[in-house]
Structure formats: structure tokens, C-alpha cells
Amino acid sequence: MAYQKVCAEDALEVGTMAKFKLDGTNVLLYRLEDGYYATQRRCSHMRLPLDKGTIDGDVVQCPFHRARFNIKSGEVDGWASFPPGIQICNVILSEKALKTFPVKVENSEVHIDAAEEALESA
Numbered sequence: 001m002a003y004q005k006v007c008a009e010d011a012l013e014v015g016t017m018a019k020f021k022l023d024g025t026n027v028l029l030y031r032l033e034d035g036y037y038a039t040q041r042r043c044s045h046m047r048l049p050l051d052k053g054t055i056d057g058d059v060v061q062c063p064f065h066r067a068r069f070n071i072k073s074g075e076v077d078g079w080a081s082f083p084p085g086i087q088i089c090n091v092i093l094s095e096k097a098l099k100t101f102p103v104k105v106e107n108s109e110v111h112i113d114a115a116e117e118a119l120e121s122a
């Protein structure tokens, strides 16, 4: 475990997200009603940036082909569905959950542990 401080606890509004790079790993931090969560920054569909997407409750929707992911678990809530016909690509690009990262709030600061992912991608 190697938590790193990323921001102050009050830096993000509820329902928003911010991107960080931790030891070479791109991470997306979300503030939901019940706290902070973190996932990989790039969508697992075509690796485009999820930080341009939208948050709806506990779900983030990718702006490109509208895949939806549960922010807390990383699980797919709905796979790529836009534009019409994208489903043909889904034969090759099958559903894949987002990697999630441990987050903790300590001394009014948000910390993320992305060490495991950094090792995997080294």
C-alpha cells in the first residue's frame, strides 16, 4: 500500500471528478454522496478519457460510445451503445470492468493508492 495525497477533502463538489497521474498511472477521482472513489482514467472500451463523461448517481458514462460503469465497483452498467451500429465492434471489444483504486480521507486530505496498478503497467 502506498497512498499518495491528491487534494484537500473539500476540493471537489459532490457529483464531480478530477484526474490525477500517480507514478505514471492515470487515475480518476470521483466525489459521490457518500465519499470519494477512484478508477482508471481511460474507458475500458477504447481507452478514451472518461473524465469528459458524466456522473449519474454512482454511475459514470463515457462521452464517446456511452458505456456506463459503476464508480464504486468498476463493473459495467451498460456497454457501448452509440452510435447505432457500434454493437458490431462489441464482438471484439467485449465488456470489461474499470480498475478501481483504494481511497482514504485522512487529516482532511484525499489519498489514493495506485501502487498495485503502477506495478502491473511497469
Ligand code: FES
Pocket: 043, 044, 045, 046, 047, 048, 062, 063, 064, 065, 066, 067, 080
Ligand atoms: S471509449 Fe468509452 S465507450 Fe467507447
